[in-house]
Amino acid sequence: MSTPSSQNDSTRAGDAERIQVAQLLTDAAAQGRLTTDEYEQRLAKAYAATTHGDLARLSVDLPDFATTTTSGPRTPAPSTVLLAILSGFERRGRWNVPKRLTAFALFGGGVIDLRYADFTSPEVDIRSISIFGGQTILVPPEVNVAVCGHGVMGSFDHVSEQGTPGAPCVTIRGFSLWGSVGVKRKKRKSN
Incomplete structure (x- = not known):
């Protein structure tokens, strides 16, 4: 190639x-x-x-x-499920972002950090569900984000500013019930 x-x-x-x-x-x-x-x-x-x-x-x-070292575009990572039931999960550092990611927290919490991750698809769909739990999704400034989530007796953050045209688009869907899903734009740390 x-x-x-x-x-x-x-x-x-x-x-x-x-x-x-x-x-x-x-x-x-x-x-x-x-x-x-x-x-x-x-x-x-x-x-x-x-x-x-x-x-x-x-x-x-x-x-x-x-x-x-780059022999061609990487194939999209397989769909992934992250679970936190009376526990927690973290996805940080360098990792391949799948086209579809499901994150579920029940009496638990988790962090999905996309700042240092490799996007293997131009469109990423994250399904985030928090019940009596919390999740934080960190996105870098250039990534486009669309949030279609709702909080019921809880919160589901919405990001207003857009990223760079042509950058990957991350759609975050889901709900929180007596919990929270925080979506935040955050710059990478300086070397």
Whole structure:
């Protein structure tokens, strides 16, 4: 499979190529080759890129081995269920975000942190249910978020500002009953 840099610079880029470059930039940031600010700026540009040339310019100063470690876009991670029944769950750090994720908390709680995660699909659907429990979902500034949840004798946060055009879109659905689902935009920590 060819990388975006090997294609004609004026050829329009698709979601798969944008995700591939986003993963390459995440790898470079994890290796300490990009600061957090550089990473976030390039990531926003990668999601907004329209051509292969736009994408190639984002990784031109990275070493050759960084571009060869990504053999192509990753296939979407399998659907995942996170359970917290009288307990808790955490999904933090570098992990592959599935296209569909279900999080359920009953007398428990959990954290889903998408700030350092690899998006393997341009659209992600999170079903979040909290009954006498709480969940926190942290999203980075560039990701687009749509919240369609409701709180009954509890709360379900709604995020108003949008992310970067072309960035992954995360739809959060569900409800909380005597519990909470907190959705918060949060920047990555500086190196």
